[in-house]
Amino acid sequence: MRFTSEASSDGVREQLFALGEIPGVLWTPTGAAGPRPLILMGHGGGQHKKAPGIVARARRFVAECGFAVAAVDVPGHGDRPNDEEYDRIATENRARVDAGEELAPLIAGFQALVARQTVPEWRAVLDAVQDLDHVGAGPVGYWGVSLGCGLGVPFVAAESRVRAAVLGLGGALVSAEAAARITVPVEFLVQWDDERVPRAQSLALFDALASAEKTLHANPGKHGEIPAFELDSTLRFFARHLG
């Protein structure tokens, strides 16, 4: 693990790093020492580890809860090179949608493919980040919606260090089987008028989670329009389960 830059503002320290070929960012409270809860965040499709929605949430997790937060670029995103195979599939999928095919099953197939790469990558990131003195081996949470849900469900199912997860904007097509292996508390976000994920698919993914404690929060609006007050709820959810 190699740190490439560092900055600090408003009590939050931000360190860019590379773990092999994976570019990442770690946020911790300025001056933090010793173990603390860690939240791994998965960004959305076409976004990256420092997308505004990731940074805004990460800074609040650090500033208000004292947590550590890590995010990495998904293959083909952010500071990573284009992946020829993924690019080819994405181009094919766009053509198939233009030709009238349904979007959701295509997204599902693509995310399942990428998850086979990201699950081991993210586990390696957890290993490396938890080795740092100012992070340590505390409880781990996961936050990810949309692509971050499609990749997050198989990750949370596979990784026993994760004790609680916020997921959503994703459907059962991509990950119902993995969801049935998730038993930790989940807060699951649904946009009631999601133009990308059919409502029934969202409800079916929530239904598939094996967690005894799971809460579905549905709000009006399109895929990208999660209301601001849900972040307050997310903070309390993680504080309750990891704090």
Next chain:
Amino acid sequence: MRFTSEASSDGVREQLFALGEIPGVLWTPTGAAGPRPLILMGHGGGQHKKAPGIVARARRFVAECGFAVAAVDVPGHGDRPNDEEYDRIATENRARVDAGEELAPLIAGFQALVARQTVPEWRAVLDAVQDLDHVGAGPVGYWGVSLGCGLGVPFVAAESRVRAAVLGLGGALVSAEAAARITVPVEFLVQWDDERVPRAQSLALFDALASAEKTLHANPGKHGEIPAFELDSTLRFFARHLG
């Protein structure tokens, strides 16, 4: 409006009252003076104005938010005499369910009938309670699930003083038409394994609400098993919209 008893504990003053034939209870902060937000609470079927679930929530609204809270007995409940017509219909409905009829439409018809009486009753209670110096004409919220939702939806739709409502455990059969006239923020509670309200009916009632801000919170469990953490969310919801 006639007060019949009064007590105070842990900073919460409890006054029993009668408004004509309607027995009620008013909770306010001990020593309160001047106007404040008021929450009207509607109890569940077979319960009453001082059912444990009502009292526990009311005391927290008062103690943590400084609100006033009022609850009254629904006809045929609590300190009210049996209502012969309602009793007759309830008996008939039990026989129809025993004979294999679906429960939900029978509940819906019954609640629609009772609401024609409770909507004007509750408006009269609001008038009387808001005339008190220690309540005053502040913003009003409504909380009610199950029967409290079936009676609450037409009440919230009719009463413009209500600025925010927590509803749930109710289906579209009883009140979709009234729900389409509700435009204030709503937090809507669904029990995912509700044995009394079909899931599709719950989702359809949420869908029918015309509110620009509405949030559905669904949790695993049966009709009576709303998890405790939802009360924390309810408190924040009312504080945000009435505080």
